[in-house]
Amino acid sequence: MEELEQHSDFRVRVRKWLGDNLPADWKSQMLGASDDDFVKFQKCWFHKLREGGLATPHWPREWGGGGMSFAEQIVLYQEIARAGAPRLILYFIALHHVPATLLKWGTAKQRQKHLPAILGGDEIWCQGFSEPNAGSDLASLKTRAVRDGDHYVVNGQKTWSSNAHHAKYCLLLARTDAEAPKHKGISYFILDMKSPGVTLKPIKQMTGESHFNEIFLDNVRIPRENLIGAENNGWAVAMSTLASERGLSVLELAERMRYNFQQLLDLAKNRTYRGKTLLEDDEIRRDLVTISVRIRALGALVNNMLTRMMRDDSTSVEPSIIKLFYSDLLRDFTALGVKMSELDGQQTQPILMGGGNETGNWMHDYLYSWAWSISGGSSEIQRNIIAERGLGLPKEPRTA
Ligand SMILES: Cc1cc2nc3c(=O)[nH]c(=O)nc-3n(C[C@H](O)[C@H](O)[C@H](O)COP(=O)(O)OP(=O)(O)OC[C@H]3O[C@@H](n4cnc5c(N)ncnc54)[C@H](O)[C@@H]3O)c2cc1C
Numbered sequence: 001m002e003e004l005e006q007h008s009d010f011r012v013r014v015r016k017w018l019g020d021n022l023p024a025d026w027k028s029q030m031l032g033a034s035d036d037d038f039v040k041f042q043k044c045w046f047h048k049l050r051e052g053g054l055a056t057p058h059w060p061r062e063w064g065g066g067g068m069s070f071a072e073q074i075v076l077y078q079e080i081a082r083a084g085a086p087r088l089i090l091y092f093i094a095l096h097h098v099p100a101t102l103l104k105w106g107t108a109k110q111r112q113k114h115l116p117a118i119l120g121g122d123e124i125w126c127q128g129f130s131e132p133n134a135g136s137d138l139a140s141l142k143t144r145a146v147r148d149g150d151h152y153v154v155n156g157q158k159t160w161s162s163n164a165h166h167a168k169y170c171l172l173l174a175r176t177d178a179e180a181p182k183h184k185g186i187s188y189f190i191l192d193m194k195s196p197g198v199t200l201k202p203i204k205q206m207t208g209e210s211h212f213n214e215i216f217l218d219n220v221r222i223p224r225e226n227l228i229g230a231e232n233n234g235w236a237v238a239m240s241t242l243a244s245e246r247g248l249s250v251l252e253l254a255e256r257m258r259y260n261f262q263q264l265l266d267l268a269k270n271r272t273y274r275g276k277t278l279l280e281d282d283e284i285r286r287d288l289v290t291i292s293v294r295i296r297a298l299g300a301l302v303n304n305m306l307t308r309m310m311r312d313d314s315t316s317v318e319p320s321i322i323k324l325f326y327s328d329l330l331r332d333f334t335a336l337g338v339k340m341s342e343l344d345g346q347q348t349q350p351i352l353m354g355g356g357n358e359t360g361n362w363m364h365d366y367l368y369s370w371a372w373s374i375s376g377g378s379s380e381i382q383r384n385i386i387a388e389r390g391l392g393l394p395k396e397p398r399t400a
Contacts, residue, residue, distance in 0.1 A: 001303055003071045003310050004078075011075050017052050018083040026086055027360060030353050038352035039166055042090040046121050055088070056119065058248075059099055063111075064119045070310055077248050081255030084358065090163055094118045094125040097171060100244030101188075105229040105237045110190065114169070126167035128158040128191065128215055129238065135160070136381050138173075139182045139235065143217060145174035145189065147231075151221045152176070152189065154197075158215040165200055165213055167193050171241060172222075177232050188234035190226040197221075207367045208350035247305055250322050254302045256358060257295055257333065263360070264288060264333070267340050278340055287336050294329050301325060317390035320382040327373040334369045337362035 004011075023029065030041065049055035057073045059065020068076070088095065098118060102111050117123045134141040143156025154174050164170065170191040177185030191198070197220035202210035229237040268279040268288060278284045305318040338345040341362050348363035359365055373379040387393040 001071075001074070001307050001310070003307070004075055007072055007075045010072055011079060014054065014076055014079040015082075017054065018079060018085055021048055021052060022083055022085050027084075027353070027358075030086075031351060031359075031361075032349065033352055035165075035352065039090065042086070042088065043121055045086050046088055046091055049088070050119065050121070055091075056095060058096075059115075059119075060103070063099070063103075063115050065099075070306075073248055074251060074306055074310075077252040078255055081252045082259060084256070084259060086353070087252070087358075089353075090124055090166060091118075093127050093163075093167075093171065094123055096244045097127060097241045098125050101171065101228060101237060101241045104240045105188075107225070109225065110228065114190075123169060124163065124167045126161045126164040126170045126193075126213075127241075128161050128164070128170045128172040130160045131157060132159050136378060138238075139186065141173055141175060141186065143172075143174040144178070145176050145187060145222070147176075147224075148221075150224045152187075152224065152227070154189075154191075154217045154220040154222055156217050158217070160203070160212045161215050162212055164193065164215055165202060165210075169193060170215070171228075173234055173238060176234075180232065183235045185232055186234035186238070187231050188228040188237040189222050190228060191217075191220070191222055192226075195220050195222070205368075205371075207348065207364050209352060211352075247302070247309060247319060247322075250319070250326060251302050251306060253326060253330075254295075254298045254322075257330070258299060260358065261292060261295055261333075264291070264337060264340065267337065271340065271342075284340065287339075291329070291333050291336060294325075294332075298322070298325055298329060317386050320377070320385040321390075323372075323376065324379050324382040324386070327369070327379055330369040330372055331366070334362055334366035338366050 026041070030038065033041065046055055053066055054076060056064070057066040057068040057076050059067070061067035095118065099115060102114060114123060118125075129138055129141075131141050131143060143154065143158065145152040145154045152174070154172070156174065158172070161170070170193055172189045172191040173186055174189060175185050176187040179185070197218040199216040199218070201214040201216070203212045203214060204210050205212070265279075265288070268284055269277055271278045273281065301318070301322050305322060308318070345362040348361055348367065351359045351361060351364050353359050377385075384396065388395050
């Protein structure tokens with residue numbers, strides 16, 4: 001991407017900063033770390049990035065952010081991936097979803113209260129959108145919020161809420177008009193997680209960690225001033241939340257995979273079976289070549305999308321194609337790691353690093369890879385989007 005060449009000084013500066021500040025042993029620090037250690041480490045890395053002016057590159061300067069151009073942000077994420085630096089997974093909602101939502105729809109008071117506190121590292125947020133029967137079809141959500149003077153009284157249940165057990169606030173969707181068509185009766189709230197009536201129940205994942213939670217809401221009172229946007233306009237607000245990260249996460253993940261491929265190659269070079277290295281085995285070589293080509297294809301897809309975004313900001317169905325391609329590739333990439341590391345590769349343990357393909361434990365990363373085919377819109381939903389919006393195939397019938 002030629003636009004990025006103009007930022008070579010910035011690239012050098014970021015690379016040097018990461019070289020000087022990234023703890024070389026951060027992954028081993030996190031192996032077997034407790035929940036508290038994980039939180040402490042994420043906070044510490046967030047503060048370090050803040051001092052370096054690299055934690056909030058996309059935030060406007062007036063709110064204490066870096067105000068960086070899209071091209072500079074691409075450079076930054078490329079360098080973070082190259083260095084194998086930790087992802088700020090605990091702050092993901094606070095750093096991306098909250099500002100995108102509050103800067104467009106929030107009141108001055110809501111912005112003043114929360115944006116500086118997030119920058120100070122004090123506010124971790126979670127997202128309370130999904131419910132047991134409202135995930136892909138989010139607009140079917142049933143959690144009710146009923147006006148009572150200066151408050152709303154909320155009852156219902158949310159599920160799959162990542163890091164809710166660490167969060168101070170939650171971006172909450174609830175139904176305020178049960179009679180309206182389903183997209184039109186939803187409102188959007190800031191929920192203080194310490195409010196009476198909020199109960200959390202962790203959900204154990206197949207990797208052994210409990211990264212998600214169910215949230216039970218029993219007569220929870222939310223002040224009216226915590227409504228974001230107008231009552232019953234929550235669906236439009238939620239669309240701003242979900243559109244917030246503009247392809248940079250997937251860029252970073254695709255880049256990481258390119259560097260992590262070296263781990264597979266090292267394994268193939270160093271491991272022997274019946275007197276030969278795995279790299280000398282025809283089947284393994286074929287598998288490695290296939291994965292390597294798919295990683296290059298992913299890189300090309302991401303580059304095309306980002307180039308278009310830098311020039312005219314239109315992305316059509318590319319994010320869906322890339323998400324689908326990445327999820328399938330991550331699964332096959334980590335499965336190959338499991339296969340090549342034989343019995344050692346079957347062992348796993350809970351690891352708190354925030355997901356992705358980066359813990360170095362192949363079985364853990366393989367099991368976690370399945371999450372990518374569900375979160376942020378499942379693979380089936382991505383296929384529907386590609387079919388309907390990309391290929392112009394008939395839409396599936398929708399309920400009102
Ligand atoms: C790692 C991870 C983190 C998450 N974090 C959060 C969070 O912080 N906050 C939050 O609110 N939610 C979160 N979620 C929930 C996530 O948004 C939902 O899991 C997702 O939207 C799918 O919804 P569901 O699980 O209810 O599955 P369902 O919608 O019930 O789908 C079940 C199956 O049916 C398929 N399906 C559904 N509809 C269609 C259709 N129209 N056509 C074809 N197939 C279909 C799906 O693909 C899936 O295979 C997270 C999920 C994961 C995996």
